[in-house]
Amino acid sequence: MHGDHIVPWSSGGLTTLDNCQALCGSCNLRKGVQPQAVIEQFFRVDVLAPAHEPLRRWQQEALSLTLTQILDHPVLVEACPGAGKTRFGLEVAYQLIANSTVSRVLVFVPSLGISDGWIDAASAATRGSPTIPLLGPRNWTPVQPIPSDWAGAIATYQSLFTSTEMFLAHATDPGHRTLVIFDEIHHAGIDSGWGTSAQEAFRESAAAILCLTGTPFRTSRDAIVFVPSDGGRAIPDYRYGYDRALEDGACRPVQFVFARGITTFRTEDNDVHTVSFDDRLTQIGDRRRLRTALELVQRDSIAHLLLADANEYILSLRRRGDSDAGGLVVCVDCQHADRIADFMGSDVIRSRPVVACSRLFDPGDPEPANAIRGFRTSHEPWLIAVNMVSEGVDIRRLRVVVYLTNRLTTLSFRQIVGRVVRIDPHNVDDHGRVYLPADPTLVSIAKEITSEVILLPRPMIIEMDSERARHVRIVDETGLTPVAFEPLGSFGQSGSALDTVGREANARLLELAKRYIDRHSLTGTDPVSLALAASENDKLRAVLEKENG
8 A cells, every 4th residue: 555645735734644555456546636537438439540451361360369369368369470460450459448358558578679669559640450549658658547539559568677566557557448458578577677577567467468479488488477488489379480471372481591711810729720620529619600700700701691692682682672671780789780780881881870778678778779760761781780670570671681699599599580581562572581600509590490391292301411521529618718709710611502492502502503694684583592492403403514514
């Protein structure tokens, strides 16, 4: 309970026992210095507007299930990145408000950038989703009331953590019935700060809870709030996977392009090692090899090869009519992002790319969120980011990801790849592409994604030229001479490519395709796409091989 003035202090009321009343925290925080009042129960439906585009099939199926179950228990909908979770969440909110089931909506997201996407989708300017007046972090804070002409608000999980009692007050305004939507619910582990705050604020106060995710598990495999789980994976009420999304044309297919090469580094035992991605190393050797490939950003390095090839692909897309095609480079940290930006500005694109990085380590940091927001509607070719565009951010003009981060979990990889699976109806030849080092862990996760797609005639297997592979033992640094690890050299070489429609091209076929395109000055394709096409077309492959001797 809270102690409160009967006659407000601002009106001359004294802080004495005879001028004191006990109120629940929610009521006290809501009313401020105003008299206690019960507000109108139902939101004015006339300020809402339905979407002008039909729902996708999966959205219709999930909507029907959600509306029949959400008043009985929290509903979890799992849909792969790019499938349309935001549109679906807004449709649920619209239907529940329109039929007077709820009168308020609170949406929680991991970052300020994702909240921008929800605000844009809910605005009247976006005809493809319902119009619902929602306040956002840029024009509202939890300590402020939600005016009667707004249906609710969008906030970050961090805001919920720091203002838990205020959100409890908003959910329990007298007369209101509140729908709470948790976007990317996997962020709210049951024992984490964000998860604890969600339970404290809404376990008893919410009339309905909708949970959305594209990755229904946490790296730590601990349970997620409000949803049942089995073995560390949440059990959805409705699931829409990447395989179905490809079949329906709701998501782009993806091509993975791997760069091989040579790395040289000094380990903590003061030994210098020169190894390729074909060599089989110890676990720490794998980490040191990848770190060298990521950190050494210089001419002819593995990082240079990835960035240059990816930029050439962006240019080819723009020459073919995709005039605003963009790329994303995902980096290790802000210092790494700055080095990549400087290198690209001097050696790749001749201008410094847009950088989105929170040096405050804050998902609500407005600086990177503003950079992402500006990039979304600009003509800039490249965005460099650290942990800010890994999930939920809808930038449909992104066609390419360069994976230069040491995040090696399946969760992180899937989230980052998800940035280029969103369809763009303005482009006929529409697929996403991911450039990455041929690190064994990254190759394995990419293979896992392709093998899950039921459209494939067979799982993708990547052969690493085992007859040339060496076994190199690089021992752990424990107990060794304390010499700092030092990357010394990196030389990039073309590797293989595969995609989610069942094709694979080795390094030789990629080189044949590149020579053919250069010789004939072709502009309607690129080496990766041509090589992948030749991998399943014997006549085309024979043409490439004959012309190149």
